[in-house]
Amino acid sequence: MINITDKRNCTGCGACVNICPRNVITIVEDGDGFVYPKVDAEGCIECHLCEKSCPMLKDMSEICKKHAEFPQFYAGQLKNRDDLLEVSSGGAFWAFAQIIIEAGGVVYGAVQEDVDHIYHVRADNLDGIKNTRRSKYFQSETGATYRQTKEDLKKGLTVLYSGTGCQIAGLKGYLGKEYEHLITCDVVCHGVPSRKVWQAYRREKEEREGKKISELVFRDKSAGWSHNQYKITYQDGSIEKEASTRQLFHAGYLKGLFYRPSCGCCRFASLPRAADVTLADYWRYEGRFHQQGFDLGVSLITVNSEKGSKLLRLSSKYLEYDTIERTLALKSCKHLDEHPSENPDRPNFFKVFSEAGYYAAAREYIKAGNDISLIKRIVRKFRILVRL
Ligand SMILES: Cc1cc2nc3c(=O)[nH]c(=O)nc-3n(C[C@H](O)[C@H](O)[C@H](O)COP(=O)(O)OP(=O)(O)OC[C@H]3O[C@@H](n4cnc5c(N)ncnc54)[C@H](O)[C@@H]3O)c2cc1C
Incomplete structure (x- = not known):
């Protein structure tokens, strides 16, 4: 039976859920907003197919x-x-x-x-x-x-x-x-990223704006591919576009905080x-x-x-x-050829987040827009202009 003792060892891919001949494995979200398999031990026949199919337990x-x-x-x-x-x-x-x-x-x-x-x-x-x-x-x-x-x-x-x-x-x-x-x-x-963190960010943002988000495009190209933007559409039809590196949620994601x-x-x-x-x-x-x-x-x-x-x-x-x-x-x-690295501030971020919400945690750990220095932004813009 699949038993996850260290969460770093499960990607939530769903191989075990798909292979279970008794359909007793389901995917459930944990307290941090990530999904993991959950086995109904009573229905499990100990066939071990879940472990055999798990890519984390296989030889690379x-x-x-x-x-x-x-x-x-x-x-x-x-x-x-x-x-x-x-x-x-x-x-x-x-x-x-x-x-x-x-x-x-x-x-x-x-x-x-x-x-x-x-x-x-x-x-x-x-x-x-x-x-x-x-x-x-x-x-x-x-x-x-x-x-x-x-x-x-x-x-x-x-x-x-x-x-x-x-x-x-x-x-x-x-x-x-x-x-x-x-x-x-x-x-x-x-x-x-964590779904729980996203949903909290969304809730807080909607409260601040006084309107509900109806659509989210992560990669809006209308200002050009190299000016990658988040495009948020609200239920009242208004649209907000923001450079991904400066967008408050995406900046935290890029920093590996959640x-x-x-x-x-x-x-x-x-x-x-x-x-x-x-x-x-x-x-x-x-x-x-x-x-x-x-x-x-x-x-x-x-x-x-x-x-x-x-x-x-x-x-x-x-x-x-x-x-x-x-x-x-x-x-x-x-x-x-290199996996992303976890931010050492991740545990602290989650602590503040769970106590005070996304914006409070963001104030401490994300300085949206400062990820790319002004000089780097000017150099990037210059290179694009030269190419056009
Ligand atoms: C979560 C995520 C992180 C990424 N990080 C990087 C990065 O750090 N550096 C980099 O160079 N590229 C990254 N990419 C890949 C890049 O953004 C493009 O998806 C890729 O270059 C393909 O682009 P395209 O124009 O061919 O196709 P597109 O039409 O843009 O992409 C479509 C493909 O993406 C797949 N896809 C979209 N969203 C997801 C998802 N949530 N889970 C699984 N598959 C998905 C679709 O199934 C389809 O195969 C990332 C993509 C994702 C989804």
């Missing part, structure tokens, strides 16, 4: 396989400019998804139902997969999608499953073997990665996409296997891409 070589000629690194951007406005980076995922759907396959990814709720869905058509676009900075619930994936694979369908590294590792742990028609895609992940405990020691945030292809923002891109619009977004694509390589080749119908050096890729994106 079973999850993240090394391939001699990989990883390979690329910069990519969608050819369609309208589509580029709907994605977080250069839209490599949307190119992959279109190729799989056109070939009669199915795609799994994370959608946002409302302001607080992110979960994984299965889609066999483009309309169904549209809402998986754009990064949502909360942990997505995988639900029964690992089981559904297995059913699809058994039917001979090609499946593209996307998610964070730990979710791809969870799927692999659940499946327990390689499937020829399964292609996996992970996003480089900066960690997932990550899931397993994120600060993530096993799946380094090379070799668990997925066939890994996507990230290519912030330090210097190349030909500048002519057509650097500020529309550029994807950093890491191909980890032959399957990933084939998918990238097929996606050239929708995606332009160029090979890049490993050193440039790692220089641009440290979380490609």
Whole structure:
């Protein structure tokens, strides 16, 4: 029976929930706002499948396989400019998804139902997969999608499953073997924040503003990709946009003050990665996409296997891409090969937060906007102007 004694050892991926033959494992939220499996001991038949499927208990070589000629690194951007406005980076995922759907396959990814709720869905058509676009900075619930994936694979369908590294590792742990028609895609992940902290922030903000939030977009590109913004829409129709680094909740997230405990020691945030292809923002891109619009977004694509390589080749119908050096890729994106680090102030933050709320804790531990110094901001703006 799965028994979590150290919360750093559970990512909440849901492999155990999906594999349990008696359906006696459920996912529940703890006091800090992170989900963990809970076993109904009375119904448990001690088959130990939950432990066998857990990616945290497996040898890493079973999850993240090394391939001699990989990883390979690329910069990519969608050819369609309208589509580029709907994605977080250069839209490599949307190119992959279109190729799989056109070939009669199915795609799994994370959608946002409302302001607080992110979960994984299965889609066999483009309309169904549209809402998986754009990064949502909360942990997505995988639900029964690992089981559904297995059913699809058994039917001979090609499946593209996307998610964070730990979710791809969870799927692999659940499946327990390689499937020829399964292609996996992970996003480089900066960690997932506490839902409880978000909900408290939201409540306090709504009280201060005197109006309810009806919609949240984590990655608004209207001021340009490099001026990444949070866009909050209120029920009265008013809209608030704020640079992510200065946004009071996102600034705390970026500082690692309220990550899931397993994120600060993530096993799946380094090379070799668990997925066939890994996507990230290519912030330090210097190349030909500048002519057509650097500020529309550029994807950093890491191909980890032959399957990933084939998918990238097929996606050239929708995606332009160029090979890049490993050193440039790692220089641009440290979380490609390094897990995020937990802030030493995390326990103090949670203490003040639980006693006095989000804004009180933020006053002490987050100085939103000061994360990027004025000089750095001027340099960044200058570099963008020079590129345009
Ligand atoms: C929580 C999180 C943290 C990230 N941290 C970084 C980072 O530190 N550095 C960096 O370079 N890139 C990071 N990314 C990845 C980056 O923001 C883009 O998602 C990635 O470059 C893909 O962009 P795209 O334009 O190809 O596709 P998009 O259309 O922007 O993204 C769609 C893809 O993201 C997946 N996705 C969206 N939200 C979630 C979620 N909550 N859980 C699981 N999967 C999700 C969808 O399933 C789909 O595969 C992060 C993404 C997430 C979700």
